Amino acid sequence: xxxxxxxxxxxxxxxxxxxxxxxxxxxxxxxxxxxxxxxxxxxxxxxxxxxxxxxxxxxxxxxxxxxxxxxxxxxxxxxxxxxxxxxxxxxxxxxxxxxxxxxxxxxxxxxxxxxxxxxxxxxxxxxxxxxxxxxxxxxxxxxxxxxxxxxxxxxxxxxxxxxxxxxxxxxxxxxxxxxxxxxxxxxxxxxxxxxxxxxxxxxxxxxxxxxxxxxxxxxxxxxxxxxxxxxxxxxxxxxxxxxxxxxxxxxxxxxxxxx
Amino acid sequence: xxxxxxxxxxxxxxxxxxxxxxxxxxxxxxxxxxxxxxxxxxxxxxxxxxxxxxxxxxxxxxxxxxxxxxxxxxxxxxxxxxxxxxxxxxxxxxxxxxxxxxxxxxxxxxxxxxxxxxxxxxxxxxxxxxxxxxxxxxxxxxxxxxxxxxxxxxxxxxxxxxxxxxxxxxxxxxxxxxxxxxxxxxxxxxxxxxxxxxxxxxxxxxxxxxxxxxxxxxxxxxxxxxxxxxxxxxxxxxxxxxxxxxxxxxxxxxx
Numbered sequence: 001x002x003x004x005x006x007x008x009x010x011x012x013x014x015x016x017x018x019x020x021x022x023x024x025x026x027x028x029x030x031x032x033x034x035x036x037x038x039x040x041x042x043x044x045x046x047x048x049x050x051x052x053x054x055x056x057x058x059x060x061x062x063x064x065x066x067x068x069x070x071x072x073x074x075x076x077x078x079x080x081x082x083x084x085x086x087x088x089x090x091x092x093x094x095x096x097x098x099x100x101x102x103x104x105x106x107x108x109x110x111x112x113x114x115x116x117x118x119x120x121x122x123x124x125x126x127x128x129x130x131x132x133x134x135x136x137x138x139x140x141x142x143x144x145x146x147x148x149x150x151x152x153x154x155x156x157x158x159x160x161x162x163x164x165x166x167x168x169x170x171x172x173x174x175x176x177x178x179x180x181x182x183x184x185x186x187x188x189x190x191x192x193x194x195x196x197x198x199x200x201x202x203x204x205x206x207x208x209x210x211x212x213x214x215x216x217x218x219x220x221x222x223x224x225x226x227x228x229x230x231x232x233x234x235x236x237x238x239x240x241x242x243x244x245x246x247x248x249x250x251x252x253x254x255x256x257x258x259x
Numbered sequence: 260x261x262x263x264x265x266x267x268x269x270x271x272x273x274x275x276x277x278x279x280x281x282x283x284x285x286x287x288x289x290x291x292x293x294x295x296x297x298x299x300x301x302x303x304x305x306x307x308x309x310x311x312x313x314x315x316x317x318x319x320x321x322x323x324x325x326x327x328x329x330x331x332x333x334x335x336x337x338x339x340x341x342x343x344x345x346x347x348x349x350x351x352x353x354x355x356x357x358x359x360x361x362x363x364x365x366x367x368x369x370x371x372x373x374x375x376x377x378x379x380x381x382x383x384x385x386x387x388x389x390x391x392x393x394x395x396x397x398x399x400x401x402x403x404x405x406x407x408x409x410x411x412x413x414x415x416x417x418x419x420x421x422x423x424x425x426x427x428x429x430x431x432x433x434x435x436x437x438x439x440x441x442x443x444x445x446x447x448x449x450x451x452x453x454x455x456x457x458x459x460x461x462x463x464x465x466x467x468x469x470x471x472x473x474x475x476x477x478x479x480x481x482x483x484x485x486x487x488x489x490x491x492x493x494x495x496x497x498x499x500x501x502x503x504x505x506x507x508x509x510x511x512x513x514x
Contacts (some may be wrong), residue, residue, distance in 0.1 A: 063350045085338065
């Protein structure tokens with residue numbers, strides 16, 4: 001571990017053992033969240049989301065694609081995330097980093113496993129389906145990119161419009177209505193240091209903590225999870241945090257556009 | 260710049276009015292907000308017509324890798340990148356392509372002229388340009404935003420820089436082509452100026468122009484450059500006149 005992270009860890013430890021956080025938040029409080037849906041015109045759906053000083057933009061694009069051979073009647077859903085070099089001095093130009101791939105896959109998993117997009121309705125004809133691309137751009141990094149990215153992706157999907165398809169082609173700029181969605185999936189990410197657990201870690205907290213747990217939920221189910229970092233959670237932690245996530249999910253859903 | 264000449268060419272100039280109602284000397288609406296990011300040393304967001312571009316600047320900081328370092332000056336690096344969702348057409352591929360690499364290079368070279376880089380040997384200054392929505396003229400808008408982000412970062416420059424394209428539509432020169440004029444116009448000529456000295460820092464051109472048309476193009480571009488400079492300076496001033504506690508990107512919802 002870098003010396004600077006060692007220092008961040010000590011300071012985080014000191015705060016947590018006093019039952020406090022550096023920005024005076026409660027253990028299960030989010031920073032201020034702002035959601036701006038539908039801010040681009042060329043994208044089929046879009047949003048900017050900020051959680052504290054972290055900012056992400058998500059864009060949705062529809063295309064015509066070939067279905068996967070094992071699911072010939074289903075549309076394609078593809079999620080990617082880019083850690084833009086302007087977002088942080090920690091990000092570099094180059095092929096997608098491990099971090100950005102994990103980020104995209106966690107966002108994708110929540111949306112995919114809750115089946116909120118009916119991909120069977122994306123079938124056009126033999127060997128031709130609609131593909132929906134979710135691109136998450138990280139604009140500013142102050143921790144908890146997973147929650148910001150999934151909130152951004154969800155807000156962009158909620159703002160997305162279905163393209164008009166004629167003779168197997170998309171008519172650009174013409175729409176048939178909103179993209180139908182079954183539920184709003186949101187994620188809650190917790191950090192852990194020693195025995196202390198806290199929601200929505202900042203970048204400083206991320207540098208000092210042992211591990212994190214991301215739980216994606218629908219209003220009633222846990223639908224995806226990801227543990228990261230070298231530390232460990234107990235089974236009791238996971239069960240308890242699932243309940244916290246279901247409760248916190250209500251707050252997050254209220255910030256998103258209506259279904 | 261962006262597309263070919265496919266499809267039927269519409270009338271681009273009718274009674275001195277262009278497809279979007281502008282005259283030949285008129286710029287599209289340009290709005291710049293400086294300091295919209297937290298981690299970057301300097302940042303700016305520009306809306307130019309329907310173009311939406313974010314610029315972020317880091318530096319001067321230690322130049323990495325070391326073999327890129329200069330003992331005499333700061334090394335300027337630039338990446339121009341288009342978001343896969345930025346265009347009207349299909350989902351783009353992420354990552355650099357031949358076009359974006361060329362633009363990154365010519366934009367970098369324009370700023371090498373004005374940044375007082377001799378003051379910071381062994382360092383680098385990074386300029387990152389992200390096109391979030393494109394509508395023709397992204398390189399000019401990107402240069403104009405980058406200059407504001409550099410100023411916001413406090414990087415010493417000899418002058419502000421801005422850029423604008425001129426085009427030839429239905430045989431007449433016009434400033435700041437929109438996407439349709441870009442696709443169907445007879446010529447396209449993006450120019451970046453150092454407005455104080457009048458130096459030309461970026462210059463590209465395609466199509467056919469007579470020397471008289473070229474001169475008229477420069478006149479139109481210089482005139483527009485003066486207007487852009489005022490918008491740039493106002494954006495920087497606003498950061499200090501109306502300081503904001505929170506920095507974040509706010510994009511107005513349209514249509």
